Amino acid sequence: MPRVRVHSRPVAFLPMLALALGAGQAFASQKEPFLPEWLHPDGAPLWFDIGEVVLALAVVVAVYGAIRYRSRLRPLVLAGESRYLKLVESAPFGVVVHRLGRVIYVNEHARHLFGLAGGAETQDLPLGQLAPAAEANGGEHPFATVTTSTTGMMPIVRIRRPDGSLLEAQTLTINNEFRGSEACLTFVRDMTVEMATQRELHESRERLAVALEAARDGVWDLDLATGRLGHNATFGEIIAPAGEAPADLSTWRALIHPGDRVQLEEAIAAHERDVTNSYECEMRIRLRDGSSAWILEHGRVASRSDSGAPLRLVGTVRDITIRKRAERRLEMRSRLAGAVMAARGEDIRSTIGEILRDLLDTPYACVGMFDRSGRLRLNCNCREGAGEASGDVLLAAEAIPGALQQVLATASPLVLEETGTGPDAPHAPLLGIRLSSGDRLLGLISVGGRPGGFQRTDAEALEGFAEDLGPLIRARLETEAMDAQLAQAQKTEALGVLAGGIAHDFNNILQAVMGFSSLARQDAGDPARLADDLDRVQKATVRGHDLVQRILQFSRSEGPEMDTLDPIPLVQETARDLAAGLPAHITLDCRVAPDCGRVRVGLLPMRQILRNLTQNARQAMETTGGRLTIVARPLTIEAEDGRFPREWFGRDVLEVAVADTGPGVPEEHRSRLFDPFFTTREVGQGSGLGLSVVHGLVTAIGGVVHLDSPASGGTIASVFLPRVPLIGRTAETDDTPVTATAGAGKRVLFVDDEDEIRELAVVLLGRAGFVVETASDGFAAAECIRARPGDFDVVVTDQYMPGLRGSELARRVAAVRPGLPVVLVTGMNEIPESPGAGASLFREVVTKPFTGTSLVLATCRAAGVAP
Amino acid sequence: MSRILVIEDDDEVRALLESLLTRDGHVVATAANGKQGVAAFLAEPFDLVITDIIMPEKDGIEAIMDLRRGRPDLKLIAISGGGRAEPENYLHSAQLLGANRTLRKPFTNEAIVAAVNDLLG
Structure with a gap:
């Protein structure tokens, strides 16, 4: 363990030195000659004070020891110093060592910070040259000042690099020994990025403040525990323009329109449960002047308790009244346009009335429009339970109630607190405006019966509504006039198409009739051919009849x-x-x-x-x-x-x-x-x-x-x-045989205004055994029956005749002789009046053109005889 | 004695033309639509064809185009009672495509017989 050895050597050396010194002292204090006298330097008997000798020896020993120790310590010291330098060199911050304003040493990081090339000489460089301070600093270089602050705050200096870029750095300068001599050590920490970030943060805060101000956003801060509400000035301006801004939650919430409270509470509850990052709610608030404003509230939970319960809500409010009004007007306008375009005829006024009531939240709305003759067609539209049913009335100019006369006479919206009395009096208080487009007065619209009366904003809304509605109504009136023409044109066109489809068939029918009747004339001498030709003509006329039926059925x-x-x-x-x-x-x-x-x-x-x-x-x-x-x-x-x-x-x-x-x-x-x-x-x-x-x-x-x-x-x-269910009657065709005695002498009154038809009927019914009398109109027939009620068994009449019609004749017959059967002959494919009434009036119906068989069969049935 | 083909979808008109032209001394064959008509025409030779215009399967205009192809000498009479457009519109097209005569329905027996004899004359 090298470290232990380094430390153990001086420690071992110290007791040795103490021992030597102690021994020397002890000898010196004896004052006994220790050396022979001849050894004395001035010829005197060499006299050695034994104590001095010991002392000298001790010094020698000590010096020797020290020299020895030092020779062993030196590599250790050098190694320590190199480590220290290495540490300084590779420190993660810049280190500049300087003395008296001149650089002694610059570490790697500092070289980098000051933009020095790798091998650049820095020894003895003036500090100002190494790191030129960007700003004057009292003449002295900022590195030269030993930091005295004890707060830990390191000053920021700005240094211009050789390449011109700016270095912002925190510095700390201390006095210290460097390579064995006094020097200043300056530690430099690069703060350029931090400073930029800080500045940015500051700027963004500034910007936010400016933005909030510019957006006119009110900022609020709500302590949920106490209900205390903090806010900026704008908040007050939005929420309570002419009064004192609420300072607590309940006062604030009380200002919100009751219809919007639930929505807000739901939004906040959802957010508090952490469903959303923040909540947003558009709502109406009541202002002191009685009008209402739209605000957008935006908020989020700012802090929560340990258990997660929200403690504080912060957010903004914004006045969105103008936007909401514009939106609402746009919505109304499209609703109106849709309604005006789609509504049919009379519905248009009540549809507009409903939209109007909706827009202004009133129980009563009234929409009036002038018709061509100058009368006012008025639709009063009441919410259910408001005491008056909706309905249209048509008022002549002089019958228009006074209140509405006033509305019509004024260009701008009019509020009337009193609208007169009587059942026709519009509901008070009334807000109305006339309806016009360009210089054309079209009518009026009004709302009424709202308990709180009407505000300026209502009048504005109504004015906007009227502005939108006027041109729409005018366009519709003009369209209606055009539509009538167009409908006629379309009908004509449709008929043309129908006619075209029919023309093709009809011309073929005519062709057959013309051709075969012409052949029949040639074939007069040849009965077989003649019969064939006439069959073909008859067939063609039946087809013609079919075609007419088809057209009638369709039309x-x-x-x-x-x-x-x-x-x-x-x-x-x-x-x-x-x-x-x-x-x-x-x-x-x-x-x-x-x-x-x-x-x-x-x-x-x-x-x-x-x-x-x-x-x-x-x-x-x-x-x-x-x-x-x-x-x-x-x-x-x-x-x-x-x-x-x-x-x-x-x-x-x-x-x-x-x-x-x-x-x-x-x-x-x-x-x-x-x-x-x-x-x-x-x-x-x-x-x-x-x-x-x-x-x-x-x-x-x-x-x-x-x-x-x-x-x-x-x-x-x-x-x-x-x-x-089958009622015993079988389908008849022209092939059904009719015997010549079927009529059994029953008496028939045949009524038709056309001579040929009467003649034909006399022949056809006469052949079948009926006795036929004829009348050429309904009055004559009615007179016949009245004069001789018992003379007839059946009346057969045409429906469409000049004077008395077939159905009226049947009625008179029934009055004179109930039970006398009447057979109707009609070309119009219908029984007159309602089918029920017709069914009771007529026993049988024969369609024109009738064949011999159909007329005879129907008459037989009516007369109660077998064919 | 000429051979005549009548192409007409209406039963009665077809029967009329057949009867009329047979009496006038022609040999008459009939077809109920353009398709049948063209098939009949390809099967045996005819001197003259009378065709209606608006017919199912294949209309008279198409039929005329088919018939004219390769038979420039064929005599053609187009007849029409019109439809969504006036008969003249259809007949005008038929004329442009090579009908020698056109007759608007309804026409008289004399008119069609005269037209036939004129063309075959």
């Missing part, structure tokens, strides 16, 4: 004729027709249940429904090919089948479904499938009326259409029609 809201029908022959006929024209790649599968019952639907609409459905299915597979399936079957609707209204559950229906295996209906087209004229086909391939006609027809006869495109592909269109 009229009333339902198609209500006969009952066995659907089976019709489904089979449709399948037959279809099969004849199907291309080879489409196969047909027709499955008809043996008994489908009867449905209350006319032959023509049913045929039309079937044709349109099959046509669509066929077209869906035009390119791909596939299988077309027609199914007709009786069905009982099971409860909870979502395709049907509740009242259908348990009902017996007929289902006619047409399925194809085509590509199905794309999702985007499904909602439009039943639109008139909607088609995915090219122009000329179909009128686009197909499914809409089906939908219209089926709905009119109380049925349901269901369209399904299963994922497996294809489309299934199903029509469900209520089945009706």
Whole structure:
């Protein structure tokens, strides 16, 4: 252990020296001659004082010992000094050793700090040259001053490096020995980065303060234990502009709008549970003047107890009233625009009234608009329970209540504390403003009945509302005028399209009529050919009639004729027709249940429904090919089948479904499938009326259409029609034989204003064995019955005639001779007035143009004779 | 005796033309749409074709284009009762594509017979 040896040697040497000194002293005190006299230097007998000799010997020994010790100690000392230097050299701070202003030594770190090159000579360099102080320091170099501070604060000096950069350093200078002589040691610690950071921190604090000031943020600090509230001046300016700012929690919270308190408490609670880093809440506060302001409160828990309970909340408040008002106005404006554009007709005023009430939080709102004749159409809109129902009134100029007259007369918002008395008097206090756009006075809006009255901010809000509303209303009025024209144009266009689809068919019909009737003239001498020609003409006219029926069914809201029908022959006929024209790649599968019952639907609409459905299915597979399936079957609707209204559950229906295996209906087209004229086909391939006609027809006869495109592909269109119990009447066709004596001499009064029709009826009914009288108008017929009530068994009348109509005639007949059957002949495909009333008035209905058979059969039934 | 092909989807009009032209002394074949018509035309020779314009499967305009191809001497009559557009619009297209005559429905028996005989004259 070298260290122990270094220390043990001087320690061992000391007792040795003490021993030698002690022995010498002891000898000297004896004063006895110790050496012979001849050894005496001045010839006198050599006399040695024995004590001196001992002392001298001791000194010799000691000197020898010291020399010896020193020669052994020197390497140790040198080693220690080298270690010390090494330590200084590699210290993590700069060390500069100097004496009398001149550098003796600079360590590695200091060289680096002062920007000295590795081998640069520093010996004897003036301190000012090594480290030029950036600022004067009383003439003396800062390193030269021995630090006297006992507080541990080391001064900061600024030194300019040779490259011009600035070094900020903390220094400590002490007096010490260096390499055996007195010197000053200056320790230098680089503080450049720390100082920069500190400055930055300071600046950011400054900036924050400036920012808070600029943002007009109020800063607060809440002690949760005591409820004491500290804050800056801005806080007071925001929360209590004209009064004293709250100093505790409860006073502050009391200022918050009751409707917003819960929201704030929830936000704080969530934050305190540590769900959020901070909380933010926008809320309204009540100001001293009664108005309200919007603030944004932002806060967080600043300290917590050991158990984690929050002790202190700090945060800011910001006045966001202007922003909120702007937001609200923007929101209102878009709501208004949407409402004004979307509202239909009379709804517009009540919709605006609701928005207005909402905006100003009042129980009563009133919206008035002038109509073309200068009357004010007023809608008063009251919140439920406020004592007055909402409703529209139309006021002539002189009937407008005085309070509203005042509002109309003033350009700016008006507050009226008294609005007069009487049921028409608007609710007081009232805040109103007139509604105008440009120089056009459109009407007025007002709110009222708010218990607290109205403030300046309410008036501003109402003014903004009126400013937004005026142009919207004006635009709408102008649009309405244009819409009326446009609607007419669209109707015309739609009719044109409809007409176009029909024109094609109709021209073909006309072609057949013209052509075959012309041939008939040539064939007059050849009965067989003539009959064939006339058959064709008749067939064409029946088609023409079908076409007219179709147009009527589409254009009229009333339902198609209500006969009952066995659907089976019709489904089979449709399948037959279809099969004849199907291309080879489409196969047909027709499955008809043996008994489908009867449905209350006319032959023509049913045929039309079937044709349109099959046509669509066929077209869906035009390119791909596939299988077309027609199914007709009786069905009982099971409860909870979502395709049907509740009242259908348990009902017996007929289902006619047409399925194809085509590509199905794309999702985007499904909602439009039943639109008139909607088609995915090219122009000329179909009128686009197909499914809409089906939908219209089926709905009119109380049925349901269901369209399904299963994922497996294809489309299934199903029509469900209520089945009706059979009432013993069979479907009649022109083939039903009528015997020449069927009429059995029953007396018929036939009423029609057209001569040809009367003549035809006389022939047709006469052939069937009826006795026919005619009348050319309703009054004449009524007079006939009144004069001779017992002379007739049946009255057959046209509906539309000049003078008395068929339905009125039937009423008069019923009055004179109750129970006398009346048969109605109508070309309009409807029973006049309500079907119920019509059903009781008429025993039978025959549609025009009638065939011989239909007229005779109906008359037979009405007269109670077998055909 | 000329061979005439009538392409018309309407049963009655087709029957009328067939009857009318047969009486006038022509041999008449019929087809119910453009596709059938073109197939029939390729199967046997015809001197004249009367075609409707708006038909399923293949319309008259397409049919005329097919028929004209390789038979510049063929006589063609287009007939139409219109649809979404006036008959003239369709007939004008037919004329541009090579119909020798066009007739707007309804036409008289005399008009069609005259047109046929004129072209075959």
